[in-house]
Amino acid sequence: MIHTLEPILREHPFFHGMEDRHLQLIAGCSMNVRFEAGHVIFHEGDLADHFYLIREGLVSVQFVVPHRGLTTVLTVGSGEVLGWSWLFPPYRWHFDARTQQPTHALAFDGKCLRAKCDEDHDLGYDIYKRFMQIVTERLESTRLQLLDIYGNHA
Amino acid sequence: MATMLEQIEVVTAGLVPDPMLPMPYRIQRVKQETGDTFTLEILAEDSGKGFSFAPGQFNMLYVFGVGEVPISISSDPDDAPLLKHTTRVVGTVTKAMRQLKRGDTMGIRGPFGSHWPVQEATGRDVVIVAGGIGLAPLRPALYRLMAEREKYRKIVLLYGTRTPEDILYRPELEQWRGKFDLEIQVTVDRAASSWRGNVGVVTTMIPRAPFDPTDTVAMVCGPEVMMRFTVMELLKRGVAPERTYLSAERNMKCGIGFCGHCQSGPMFVCKDGPVFAYSRIAPVLGRSEV
Numbered sequence: 544m545i546h547t548l549e550p551i552l553r554e555h556p557f558f559h560g561m562e563d564r565h566l567q568l569i570a571g572c573s574m575n576v577r578f579e580a581g582h583v584i585f586h587e588g589d590l591a592d593h594f595y596l597i598r599e600g601l602v603s604v605q606f607v608v609p610h611r612g613l614t615t616v617l618t619v620g621s622g623e624v625l626g627w628s629w630l631f632p633p634y635r636w637h638f639d640a641r642t643q644q645p646t647h648a649l650a651f652d653g654k655c656l657r658a659k660c661d662e663d664h665d666l667g668y669d670i671y672k673r674f675m676q677i678v679t680e681r682l683e684s685t686r687l688q689l690l691d692i693y694g695n696h697a
Numbered sequence: 698m699a700t701m702l703e704q705i706e707v708v709t710a711g712l713v714p715d716p717m718l719p720m721p722y723r724i725q726r727v728k729q730e731t732g733d734t735f736t737l738e739i740l741a742e743d744s745g746k747g748f749s750f751a752p753g754q755f756n757m758l759y760v761f762g763v764g765e766v767p768i769s770i771s772s773d774p775d776d777a778p779l780l781k782h783t784t785r786v787v788g789t790v791t792k793a794m795r796q797l798k799r800g801d802t803m804g805i806r807g808p809f810g811s812h813w814p815v816q817e818a819t820g821r822d823v824v825i826v827a828g829g830i831g832l833a834p835l836r837p838a839l840y841r842l843m844a845e846r847e848k849y850r851k852i853v854l855l856y857g858t859r860t861p862e863d864i865l866y867r868p869e870l871e872q873w874r875g876k877f878d879l880e881i882q883v884t885v886d887r888a889a890s891s892w893r894g895n896v897g898v899v900t901t902m903i904p905r906a907p908f909d910p911t912d913t914v915a916m917v918c919g920p921e922v923m924m925r926f927t928v929m930e931l932l933k934r935g936v937a938p939e940r941t942y943l944s945a946e947r948n949m950k951c952g953i954g955f956c957g958h959c960q961s962g963p964m965f966v967c968k969d970g971p972v973f974a975y976s977r978i979a980p981v982l983g984r985s986e987v
Contacts (some may be wrong), residue, residue, distance in 0.1 A: 556817070556905075592737050605890055613890035622905045643893050683926070687898045688886045692920040693829035693859040 546626030548573050548649060555596050555649070556622045557673060560590045565666045572655035576648050584625070584640040591628035592638045592653050597621055599645025616688075617681070618643065627632050716953050719759045719804025724797055725779070729862050732832055734802040735795055736771065736783040742802065748778045751812030752837035753944060753972040757952050758782060759804030767949035767967070768809060769834035774841055780805070783833040783865065809952040811972045813838040814942055818914035822851040824906060824936070826927045828899055828919020829858050832865045834971075835918050839873070846878055847903050853880040853908050857899025859922070860885050861892050880907055899923065903930040910935035914970075917943040925983050928975050941975040945982075 552558050557565060574593070578584060580601040584595065585608055595602075602625055616638070619625045625648070628636050636690040659689070660667030714720075722739040729735050737758075737848035741748060752768050759765040766788075768882060785959055787796050794908040797803065815838055824840060827835050842852055854873075874881045882902050884895035895902070900923075915936050917927050925944045931941050947959035954968030962981040964970065970978075 559756060560936065601895070603890070603896065611889075612751070615888045615890055615896045616886075618895045620905075641890075684898045684901055687900070687922065687926060690922060691859070692922050693857075693863065693886065 545567070547571075548575065551575075551598075551649065552596075555598070557596050557677075561669060562687050565663075567658065568659050568663065568666055569670075572652045572659065574652075576650045578642045578646045579622050580642055580644050580646075581680055582642045582646075584642065585636045587639050589636050591626065591634045593650050594624065594626035594653060595608050595651070596649040597623050597625060598647045598649065600648070601643040602646055603641050603643050605641060606637075613639075617684075624674075627674050627678060629657070630671070630674060632661055675684070716806060716809075717951065719757070719765075719806050721802050722780070722805045724799055724801045724803065726799060727795075727797060730783060730865055734783060734865060735787045736781050736802075737784070737794065737797070739780050739805070740771075741802065741805075748780065748808075749839075750774060750777070750808035752815055752841050753813040753834055754808035754810050755834070755949070755952075755967075755971060756780070756782065756805050756807030756809070757949075758790075758794065759806070760790055760793045761802070761804065764790040765804070765806075765950075766790045767809075767952065768793075768943070769971075771833040772840075774837050774865045775844060776840075778859045783836075785830050787888055806952060809967055811947075811970055813916050813944075813972055814914055814940075815841050818842075819848045821849065821940075822908040822913040823849055824854070824855065824903075824908045824913055824915045824931075826855045826899060826903070826915065826917045826919070826931075827857070828923040828927075829863070830865065831917075831919030831923075831944070832856055832858075835916060836866065836869075838916060843873065843876075843879065850912075851880065852878070853882070853906050853910050855882050855884075855899055855902045855906055857884045857886070857902075857919070860888070861876065861888055861894070882906065893897070897900075898926075900926045900930045903927065903934055913940065915941040917941065921946070921982070928982075932975075938976040938979065939974050942972055943975060944971045945973055945976065945978060948973065 549566050552566050563633045599621050602619045605613050607617050608614045637661045698909045721740050721742040724739055726738040755769045756769050757765050760767050768782040768784050771783045825835055864957050873879050884897050913936050915931050917924050926969050945966050949967040950956045950958040954965035959966040
């Protein structure tokens with residue numbers, strides 16, 4: 544008997560409320576992955592051919608700032624999404640992603656999923672809406688970080 | 698028949714302490730908390746006099762010859778008469794305050810204002826969201842909640858600050874986390890790669906924090922921008938506006954709703970606040986001049 548990842552996908556907050564037929568299509572592009580703490584999942588500039596749904600663990604999104612070294616700009620934890628560069632040309636990562644803890648995730652083949660989105664625009668629309676929500680939330684958070692609201696501005 | 702003036706004199710002569718008269722307090726300890734924050738631990742010179750306050754209330758701290766500032770009480774309400782006030786060096790008075798040493802005297806008026814709904818939260822989940830030095834006014838509520846832990850269901854503290862070096866009360870946070878009956882999640886806005894914790898704004902922790910939004914009391918304190926976005930996330934999660942409380946900060950002067958400096962719409966923050974239910978303060982939150 545072949546077990547698919549569809550039931551696990553259904554439970555993840557990112558896919559909450561998605562139609563079964565879409566989940567079945569997506570499950571065909573997914574696999575379970577585990578990373579040890581300190582593992583580099585991807586490097587800035589590398590081909591962005593996957594995205595990840597974190598089931599358990601913590602991943603730091605980092606890049607090197609001259610004179611400051613490796614700087615963490617965001618962490619992604621349980622229930623969250625890592626990576627959207629697979630959606631847009633030139634499909635290259637803009638940051639490094641490094642696990643802070645042993646991390647259990649679902650990995651999705653970006654090329655496979657893009658092909659399915661091209662074939663089924665309803666699926667594509669649904670996926671893009673979900674990623675738009677993530678992008679919007681990250682943009683809002685980044686704006687708050689830029690405001691430096693805890694700084695001493697008096 | 699006594700005149701009104703005579704009646705007032707009778708009241709101020711003994712029955713009720715004059716709320717405008719600072720009482721002398723002696724500094725027991727000045728503790729540097731982070732790079733720009735410190736805590737003053739003080740005791741009344743007349744140590745026989747008790748001092749009781751409710752979590753969330755503030756005092757007016759007077760540095761003689763310099764000026765007076767409102768600062769929330771950050772000590773354990775059950776530790777009175779020892780009072781602690783944590784503040785940041787931001788202006789003339791707090792700069793002078795930082796120069797004070799053990800044995801110096803300062804003036805205290807208070808306690809003033811409303812308090813966190815610690816009793817009202819009995820039997821419910823409690824989520825506390827603090828930003829930066831906003832953890833200080835919430836610490837008395839945490840002490841009280843932990844002292845009566847069995848009265849509450851889940852207690853969750855979500856704390857966001859600028860960098861790992863700016864984390865306030867770190868030893869206590871570690872101690873509370875070790876008790877396993879308080880969920881503490883800390884995040885910073887930016888960090889070097891050596892930091893092993895969360896990075897991101899505190900609002901991002903709300904969607905997945907372990908509390909039941911339908912039966913939760915939320916207490917929020919931090920910079921106003923942070924509170925506005927926090928409240929949005931709490932409401933999105935399903936926490937009721939009337940059970941979402943936040944501590945407003947305005948230019949408090951007299952502390953008794955008399956001078957009008959802290960008036961915000963129809964409310965005096967010093968008297969009606971600083972702790973408000975969101976449902977009450979929503980119309981004036983985020984407006985620059987009201």
